Amino acid sequence: MNILMVCLGNICRSPIAEGVLIEKAAKAGLNWRIESAGTNGFHDGEHPHHLSTKICSQNGIDISSQRSRKFSKKDLLEYDMIFAMANDVIFDIQRIAQEEYSEEKVQLFLEPLYPGKLQNVPDPWYGTEKDFVEVYDLINKACDAIINQYANPSKTN
Numbered sequence: 814m815n816i817l818m819v820c821l822g823n824i825c826r827s828p829i830a831e832g833v834l835i836e837k838a839a840k841a842g843l844n845w846r847i848e849s850a851g852t853n854g855f856h857d858g859e860h861p862h863h864l865s866t867k868i869c870s871q872n873g874i875d876i877s878s879q880r881s882r883k884f885s886k887k888d889l890l891e892y893d894m895i896f897a898m899a900n901d902v903i904f905d906i907q908r909i910a911q912e913e914y915s916e917e918k919v920q921l922f923l924e925p926l927y928p929g930k931l932q933n934v935p936d937p938w939y940g941t942e943k944d945f946v947e948v949y950d951l952i953n954k955a956c957d958a959i960i961n962q963y964a965n966p967s968k969t970n
């Protein structure tokens with residue numbers, strides 16, 4: 814299964830989600846390809862935010878080799894699941910994807926954890942280290958819910 818994590822800048826939230834889910838999928842023996850992108854492209858080519866990198870590192874996850882890239886229409890064809898960190902990201906994905914948009918593929922990242930609640934991962938961009946820690950903890954729980962929901966017994970999807 815090919816999974817894309819999407820936020821606005823692809824430097825704070827979705828790089829953490831990519832790194833955490835890669836780690837959990839590997840531990841679960843799942844052959845998933847997991848990447849991330851951002852809808853605004855403002856930080857194209859940049860490393861993740863230093864606080865995202867720091868908090869992942871404190872949890873044994875190295876995201877320092879990631880680089881921000883802009884979400885594109887063809888991502889709808891390349892990925893099986895596209896997880897948006899928040900509602901405004903879904904609107905951006907709809908705007909960029911146009912006729913390729915798929916309600917089956919695109920969903921809120923917190924949906925598997927909090928079904929039907931339409932919860933957003935708060936944007937920590939203007940926040941403090943504490944905000945990044947809270948975002949990390951939320952993403953960590955949500956990735957467990959994704960593994961539980963999407964891993965099948967053969968562990969090859």
Ligand code: 4NP
Pocket residue numbers: 820821822823824825826827851853855936937938
């Ligand atoms: P992210 O946070 O979407 O979690 O990567 C943001 C980072 C940068 C900006 C917005 C959100 N920005 O507008 O530059």
